[in-house]
Amino acid sequence: MTTNNKVIIIPCSGIGKAYGTVGREATYMVMEDMRPGLTDTVCLSLLVMGDEEARRRVRENPCITIDGCPLACARKNVEFAGGQQAVNLRVIDTYKEHRDLKPRAVTFIDENGRQLARFLAQQVAAEVDRLLYNEEVS
Amino acid sequence: MPDLPNKKVGLVSCSGEELAEGTIARVATLLVLEKLRPDDTVTICLPLFLAGGQEEQAFARFYPTIAIDGCDKLCAKRGTEAHSGPVANVVVVSDIMAELGISLTNSRRALDEEGLRLARLVADEIARRVDALRREEKMPELGVIDLSGAERPAPKVAPGETVCACRAGGLPVTQVEMAWGRVGIVGLQPLFERAYAQGLRPSPDVGEQLLKTVKVYNYVPASAESEYAKVLAREYTTFCQRKGT
Numbered sequence: 001m002t003t004n005n006k007v008i009i010i011p012c013s014g015i016g017k018a019y020g021t022v023g024r025e026a027t028y029m030v031m032e033d034m035r036p037g038l039t040d041t042v043c044l045s046l047l048v049m050g051d052e053e054a055r056r057r058v059r060e061n062p063c064i065t066i067d068g069c070p071l072a073c074a075r076k077n078v079e080f081a082g083g084q085q086a087v088n089l090r091v092i093d094t095y096k097e098h099r100d101l102k103p104r105a106v107t108f109i110d111e112n113g114r115q116l117a118r119f120l121a122q123q124v125a126a127e128v129d130r131l132l133y134n135e136e137v138s
Numbered sequence: 139m140p141d142l143p144n145k146k147v148g149l150v151s152c153s154g155e156e157l158a159e160g161t162i163a164r165v166a167t168l169l170v171l172e173k174l175r176p177d178d179t180v181t182i183c184l185p186l187f188l189a190g191g192q193e194e195q196a197f198a199r200f201y202p203t204i205a206i207d208g209c210d211k212l213c214a215k216r217g218t219e220a221h222s223g224p225v226a227n228v229v230v231v232s233d234i235m236a237e238l239g240i241s242l243t244n245s246r247r248a249l250d251e252e253g254l255r256l257a258r259l260v261a262d263e264i265a266r267r268v269d270a271l272r273r274e275e276k277m278p279e280l281g282v283i284d285l286s287g288a289e290r291p292a293p294k295v296a297p298g299e300t301v302c303a304c305r306a307g308g309l310p311v312t313q314v315e316m317a318w319g320r321v322g323i324v325g326l327q328p329l330f331e332r333a334y335a336q337g338l339r340p341s342p343d344v345g346e347q348l349l350k351t352v353k354v355y356n357y358v359p360a361s362a363e364s365e366y367a368k369v370l371a372r373e374y375t376t377f378c379q380r381k382g383t
Binding site for chain 1: 151152153154155156157160164165167168169171172181182183184185186187188189190211213214216217220221246247
C-alpha cells in the first residue's frame with residue numbers, strides 16, 4: 001500500500017439513532033482533523049443506487065466502514081458493491097468501553113456523543129495508519 | 139388496533155456524507171421527525187433497503203414516502219424507487235437553494251447559522267408536504283380494502299432514537315404455508331384486521347379480494363396467484379373464526 005491511495009471511511013447513514021450520528025461525527029473527525037488528505041468518504045446512498053464512480057472508489061481503495069446498529073448497513077453495502085472492506089467498526093463496541101458516554105441526541109450530537117466519537121475516531125485513525133503504512137495498531 | 143402505516147408519511151433522506159447539502163437534508167428530515175411532525179412521520183435508513191430484508195423493502199409500499207435529497211443525483215428518490223416502491227414526493231435541497239438564491243458555504247460536518255436557517259426552511263417544506271399527503275387520507279392504490287382512518291398506537295421512542303422503521307423489527311410479516319413451503323407476507327395481519335373491521339367476511343371470492351391488496355405490498359408471481367388466493371381465503375377464514383364470526 002502506498003500513500004497514493006486514500007482510505008475511504010464510510011459511516012452508515014444512521015438517521016434514526018444516536019450511534020449513527022456518532023459514527024458520522026467520527027468519520028468527519030478523522031477526515032478533517034486527524035488524517036486530512038489521507039482519507040475520504042463516499043455517500044453510502046450512492047452505493048445503494050449503484051453509482052459507478054462510487055463503486056470504483058470503494059473497489060480501488062481500502063475501506064473502513066462504521067456501523068451504528070447491528071443491521072450493519074455500511075459493511076453490507078460496501079460488500080454488495082464489491083469494495084475492499086478492510087475494517088468494520090461498530091459504534092456499540094466503542095460505547096461498551098466507555099459506558100459513561102451514552103449518546104442521547106440524534107439531530108445534533110451531544111457532548112457524550114462527541115466524546116464517544118473522539119474515542120472511535122482514534123481507533124479509525126490507527127486503522128488508517130495501519131492500512132497506509134502497514135503500521136501495527138496498538 | 140394494529141399500527142397501520144398509511145396513516146404516517148415515510149421520510150427517506152439521502153445520507154449525503156460528502157456534501158453540505160446532504161447534511162442539510164439529514165438535519166431537515168430529523169427536525170420534521172423529532173420536532174415538527176413527530177406523530178405523523180417515520181423514517182428508515184436508505185442503505186437498509188439493500189442491507190435489510192423484505193420488511194424494509196416494503197417501506198415505500200406501506201408509507202406514502204417523501205424522498206429528501208441533497209443534490210440532483212437524487213439518491214434517496216432513485217434508491218427508494220429501485221429497492222422499495224414509488225415515492226409520493228421529492229424535496230431537493232439544491233433546488234430549494236436555487237429558488238431562494240442561497241449559495242451554501244457551510245461545512246458538511248456541522249451547520250452554522252446560515253446552514254441551520256436553510257435546514258429549517260427545508261424542514262418546513264417537508265412538513266408542508268407531509269400535511270398535504272395526510273390530507274389525502276388514503277393511498278389510492280390500496281384497492282379493495284381502504285386502510286384510511288385506522289387508529290395507531292403512539293410511537294415509543296427511546297432516548298437517542300427517532301421514529302425509525304427498523305427499530306421495532308420493521309414492518310409486520312406473517313408466514314403462511316403455501317403448496318411449495320412457507321412464505322412471508324408483508325402486512326397480512328393489519329390487512330386482515332382492517333378487512334374484518336370493514337365487514338369483509340369469508341365468501342367464494344374472498345381470496346381474490348384480499349389478493350388485490352396483498353399484491354400492493356408483496357411481489358406475487360402471476361403463476362402463483364391462484365395458490366395465494368386459496369391460501370389467503372383459508373387464512374382469513376381462520377382469522378374470522380378466531381374473531382368469533
